[in-house]
Amino acid sequence: MNKDKQARSISVTNGPSFLSTPDHSILDDLEVQGIEVEYHCREGFCGACRCKLISGEVDYTLDPLAFIDDDEILPCCTIPITDITLAI
Amino acid sequence: MKYTTFNQKNTDFMLEPMFFGNPVNVARYDQQKHAIFEKLIEKQISFFWRPEEVDVSKDRMDFQGLSDAEKHIFISNLKYQTLLDSVQGRSPNIALLPIVSLPELETWIETWSFFETIHSRSYTHILRNLFTDPSNIFEDIVENEEIKRRAADISKYYDDLIFATQLWQTQGEGTHEVNGETHIINMRELKKKLYLCMNSVNALEAIRFYVSFACTFAFAERELMEGNSKIIRLIARDENLHLTSTQHVLNLWAKGKDDPEMAEIAKECEQEARDIFLNAVQQEKEWAAFLFNNGSMIGLNEEILCSYVEYIANQRMAAIGLGQPFDVSSNPLPWMNNYLNSDNVQVAPQESEISSYLVGQIDAEVSADDFDEFEL
Numbered sequence: 001m002n003k004d005k006q007a008r009s010i011s012v013t014n015g016p017s018f019l020s021t022p023d024h025s026i027l028d029d030l031e032v033q034g035i036e037v038e039y040h041c042r043e044g045f046c047g048a049c050r051c052k053l054i055s056g057e058v059d060y061t062l063d064p065l066a067f068i069d070d071d072e073i074l075p076c077c078t079i080p081i082t083d084i085t086l087a088i
Numbered sequence: 089m090k091y092t093t094f095n096q097k098n099t100d101f102m103l104e105p106m107f108f109g110n111p112v113n114v115a116r117y118d119q120q121k122h123a124i125f126e127k128l129i130e131k132q133i134s135f136f137w138r139p140e141e142v143d144v145s146k147d148r149m150d151f152q153g154l155s156d157a158e159k160h161i162f163i164s165n166l167k168y169q170t171l172l173d174s175v176q177g178r179s180p181n182i183a184l185l186p187i188v189s190l191p192e193l194e195t196w197i198e199t200w201s202f203f204e205t206i207h208s209r210s211y212t213h214i215l216r217n218l219f220t221d222p223s224n225i226f227e228d229i230v231e232n233e234e235i236k237r238r239a240a241d242i243s244k245y246y247d248d249l250i251f252a253t254q255l256w257q258t259q260g261e262g263t264h265e266v267n268g269e270t271h272i273i274n275m276r277e278l279k280k281k282l283y284l285c286m287n288s289v290n291a292l293e294a295i296r297f298y299v300s301f302a303c304t305f306a307f308a309e310r311e312l313m314e315g316n317s318k319i320i321r322l323i324a325r326d327e328n329l330h331l332t333s334t335q336h337v338l339n340l341w342a343k344g345k346d347d348p349e350m351a352e353i354a355k356e357c358e359q360e361a362r363d364i365f366l367n368a369v370q371q372e373k374e375w376a377a378f379l380f381n382n383g384s385m386i387g388l389n390e391e392i393l394c395s396y397v398e399y400i401a402n403q404r405m406a407a408i409g410l411g412q413p414f415d416v417s418s419n420p421l422p423w424m425n426n427y428l429n430s431d432n433v434q435v436a437p438q439e440s441e442i443s444s445y446l447v448g449q450i451d452a453e454v455s456a457d458d459f460d461e462f463e464l
Contacts, residue, residue: 036418038403040428045131046328047335047407048428065127067335067407 008080013054013087025061026075030088037075037088044077051075056084091186091257101190105347106337107282108275109189116191122340125196128333132199135329137322139210144217144315151218151313157383162313164379165300167229169323170211171239172296174229176289176330177204179246183285186253187278196333203326210319217315234378238371242296245288245364249281276349283341283353287361290334291368294404295397297327299372302396303379305427306388317427325430331404338408362410369401369414388421395420 010029011017020029027049030037040048047066051073058078068074075086095113102121104110117126154162181201188194215222229235252273255264261274301324308317341350354361376393384390398414406412419425 036422038419039425040328041325041430043430045332045430046428047332048328048403048425050407063127065124065131065329066332067339069339 008056009083010080011083011085013085015088020080022079024079026058026073026078026080026084026086030075035088039076042076044074047074049074049076052087054085054087056080056082058084089257089260104189105350106190106193106340107184107187108279108347112189112191112194114191115195117195120192121190122192122336122346124336125190125192125333128329128336129192129196129199132196132203132326132329135203135322135326137206139206139213139319142210142213142315142318142322144214144319147214147313147315148217150307154312155383155385157380158307158385160382161303161379161385162307162316163225164234165303166211166214167225167232168235168238168375169297169300170208170226171229171235172242172292173204173207173211175239175242175246176292177201177208179243180204180289183246183250183253186257187282200330200333203330207323207326210323214316214319234375238296238375241367241371242288242292245281245285249278249285252278252281276353279347279349279353280357283350283357284360284364286334286337287364288368290331290338290408291365291404293327293331293334294365295368295372295401297324298400299376299379299393299397301427302393302421302424303385303388305424306385308427309387309423321427324428328428335407342409358410361408362405362413365401365405365410366413369397372397392420396424 005022007019007022009017010020010026012030012035015035016033018029018033020026021032024032025042027037027039027042037051038048040046042049044060044062044064045066047068050066050068052071053073057080058073059081060074060078062077064074064077066074073086092111095111097110097113099110099113101112101116102119104121106122120126151159151162178201180197184197185194188197212222215225219225252271255266255271256273256278259273262272264271264273301320304313304317304320307313338354340346342354344351373394376390376397379393380390395416396419399416399419402412402414402416
């Protein structure tokens with residue numbers, strides 16, 4: 001997934017910061033950290049996992065069908081391409 | 089404006105609003121104002137399934153072993169879902185197709201409704217397996233007071249829009265008297281009715297199904313009624329997609345990315361939209377109380393189910409800019425998500441990308457070697 005396979009820092013506002021794992025979605029990483037995020041489809045079409053991207057940039061691993069507002073991302077189908085901060 | 093099945097006027101669909109513009113003529117998808125709807129069509133078609141593919145025969149034995157309270161929960165939920173899909177299998181077509189103005193959205197509405205009819209057929213598949221004659225179950229749907237109350241609220245906004253559209257398309261704008269009742273028909277009123285109807289459908293897809301889903305999956309957690317659970321998983325996956333479509337429509341309007349008048353109406357009717365949602369939440373909680381009036385089931389009771397309704401309502405309301413009115417921050421039924429995950433929906437070989445299963449597959453690769461045995 002992650003073209004340069006580089007680990008990026010993921011910070012959660014009022015929560016922990018940790019490094020991303022290449023080849024895993026942000027949602028996978030959050031779950032490994034024990035952070036509860038709502039999810040349903042894990043394929044970008046339901047939007048249940050949508051959360052706010054406070055800073056940084058992400059790449060979509062598929063074409064998301066769910067509605068996503070300008071400041072939101074779907075962690076189930078994104079990987080960080082810079083260090084990012086999320087509000088969940 | 090009279091409806092025509094093939095509008096003779098050459099319209100530029102890139103300039104049309106989603107609804108109440110010119111009627112659609114050519115079903116063309118080469119240029120799309122809102123490309124998301126064609127993507128939804130593709131996704132939905134890729135989900136195609138048939139209830140008969142799911143073996144529900146073991147459920148009959150499981151059902152015999154349920155307590156009376158559990159039987160009541162199971163059957164009541166099936167009845168309610170039958171009602172919901174009966175409405176959804178026809179209403180988007182009847183209410184929205186006469187006023188839609190974009191080819192990709194028109195086809196999405198038809199695809200969406202078609203899948204609701206698969207759901208309806210699957211309830212008969214489930215019930216036929218449980219009962220030799222399921223007819224009293226179906227008959228009770230129009231007699232059961234609890235279900236009727238919900239049916240009235242669900243169909244009200246559709247019926248309002250359908251009636252106003254019929255008046256507009258036959259009589260035009262103005263004040264019309266029908267059976268002693270006066271109806272004021274103008275574009276603003278029509279669009280308001282459409283806006284409220286879309287909100288009511290969105291609330292239906294967003295939360296009304298989930299009380300039943302939770303009960304079904306609570307049975308499955310105990311390895312009971314698993315055939316039924318497989319079917320409901322497929323239904324839940326479809327409903328999630330339908331919800332995405334109504335969220336897109338509402339947000340396109342609210343954010344001024346479609347008809348500017350709809351953006352005004354979205355602001356003006358925000359409180360009414362919120363009330364529609366909150367009313368649906370309230371009704372679903374009352375439904376939970378009705379389900380458990382003979383006793384609870386293992387793993388689920390009225391309180392947890394009501395708090396799940398609030399939790400999911402928070403999520404769904406936030407998605408359309410209505411805020412999070414309920415004080416529930418974490419999911420009271422975390423195992424639900426395992427059943428709503430599309431990875432866990434079993435994929436048959438013919439649905440995945442194995443080309444040998446594709447009908448009429450053609451090998452389009454031709455190399456020079458392929459002509460080795462030819463002689464001229």
